[in-house]
Amino acid sequence: METTTTLSRETEIYNDYVKEWKDKGGKVVGYSCVATPVELIEAAGLLPYRIKALGNSDTELADGEMSLFNCSFCRACLQLGLDGTYDFLDGLIETNGCDHLRAMFENWQHRKKLDCFYYLKVPHFYRDDSLAYFEENLGLLKGLLEEKSSVKVTDEALDEAIHGWETVREKWRELSALRELDTPKVTGSEALALEIKGSSMLSGDFVAMLSRFIAERKDAVGTKPAARLMVCGPATDEVEWFEEIERLGAVVVADVLCFGSRAFVTAPPASDGSPLHRLAEAYLSSIFCPRMYKEYERRRDLIRETARRARVDGAIYLYNKFCDLHGVDSVIVRRDLEEAGIPVLVLEKEYSAKADIGRVKTRVQAFMERIGGVA
Ligand code: SF4
Numbered sequence: 001m002e003t004t005t006t007l008s009r010e011t012e013i014y015n016d017y018v019k020e021w022k023d024k025g026g027k028v029v030g031y032s033c034v035a036t037p038v039e040l041i042e043a044a045g046l047l048p049y050r051i052k053a054l055g056n057s058d059t060e061l062a063d064g065e066m067s068l069f070n071c072s073f074c075r076a077c078l079q080l081g082l083d084g085t086y087d088f089l090d091g092l093i094e095t096n097g098c099d100h101l102r103a104m105f106e107n108w109q110h111r112k113k114l115d116c117f118y119y120l121k122v123p124h125f126y127r128d129d130s131l132a133y134f135e136e137n138l139g140l141l142k143g144l145l146e147e148k149s150s151v152k153v154t155d156e157a158l159d160e161a162i163h164g165w166e167t168v169r170e171k172w173r174e175l176s177a178l179r180e181l182d183t184p185k186v187t188g189s190e191a192l193a194l195e196i197k198g199s200s201m202l203s204g205d206f207v208a209m210l211s212r213f214i215a216e217r218k219d220a221v222g223t224k225p226a227a228r229l230m231v232c233g234p235a236t237d238e239v240e241w242f243e244e245i246e247r248l249g250a251v252v253v254a255d256v257l258c259f260g261s262r263a264f265v266t267a268p269p270a271s272d273g274s275p276l277h278r279l280a281e282a283y284l285s286s287i288f289c290p291r292m293y294k295e296y297e298r299r300r301d302l303i304r305e306t307a308r309r310a311r312v313d314g315a316i317y318l319y320n321k322f323c324d325l326h327g328v329d330s331v332i333v334r335r336d337l338e339e340a341g342i343p344v345l346v347l348e349k350e351y352s353a354k355a356d357i358g359r360v361k362t363r364v365q366a367f368m369e370r371i372g373g374v375a
Helices: 016-023 038-043 072-082 099-112 128-149 155-179 188-198 203-217 239-247 275-284 296-309 324-339 354-371
Strands: 028-031 047-050 091-095 117-120 227-233 250-257 314-320 344-349
Touching: 016 028, 016 047, 028 038, 038 047, 038 128, 038 155, 072 099, 091 099, 117 128, 128 275, 155 188, 155 203, 155 250, 155 275, 188 203, 188 239, 188 250, 227 239, 227 296, 227 324, 239 250, 239 354, 250 296, 296 324, 314 324, 314 354, 324 344, 344 354
Parallel strands: 028 047, 028 091, 091 117, 227 250, 227 314, 314 344
Antiparallel strands: none
């Protein structure tokens, strides 16, 4: 496939985009869970920044606060909070995504004494009473953001931000269509690299970046991959995993990952009610994460439908050691995908462990032989 010279992998937590924003006097609010409505942060004139570790493998400080039996991605992020890498943040939003994530934020807050810290309570059910509770919590978050930014979040400003992030999701679908072609014009590692960059941008700049990339790629000549793979699981910002898999000749034509395409499945807000109500409904109805109760069938259907649409030869369920949510989920997802005729490889790994990459590569090679791809 023709390559573009404009796409480079994000290497800096405090990147040039964020530096420029801060130099102009802007404030930055960190968050981690995709259930956090970035629209609210943007409407308050703040820059939303999704917490990432960008391959950091040093967890020495974090290991003093969290247990070694906690997810290594969360420990890698906490390390960057404690060692000062994230000192540019003006606030943090925690959710009860999973207990590991929560331990990360609570230790961060405890050690750094952040003056703008909000615990957004995201219900585990999608039903009327939990929707009202979530909306109430979003209202409290809105108040805090207004106070910290000295900007009133009007309905108009919130509607504008909702429209901005809806456009990001539309562009993501266009990008995904190029990735799902018989001869993909976009690889899985490129898509993940784009998302990582965009996860510290305002919606308008994210849309502009995606539009430029799509325009550059839409007339490119794609290559038929040795195998069409889908990757499922939690948040991973490790582009190198995708690169290693794709070096074997496969293309990750689709994913259902939390740092990945699952971040863009939020339903369009319903057309009536206040913007805050519509936002609450759009988010709570679109959390395709094993932390939700009684939602497995919807999550399974999303995964199966993605696999079908992208015509995958096989799926890899990739998760971090001690991630109990996805460890348990992987068992049932594997069963249901294999019943639907889609071979599955389940891989447990440590975050940013170079030794794991070689081990996993060997298993992916064997998997590709099993599904008929040449490795
Ligand atoms: S990878 Fe698993 S343990 Fe880590 S934050 Fe995600 S859901 Fe939680």
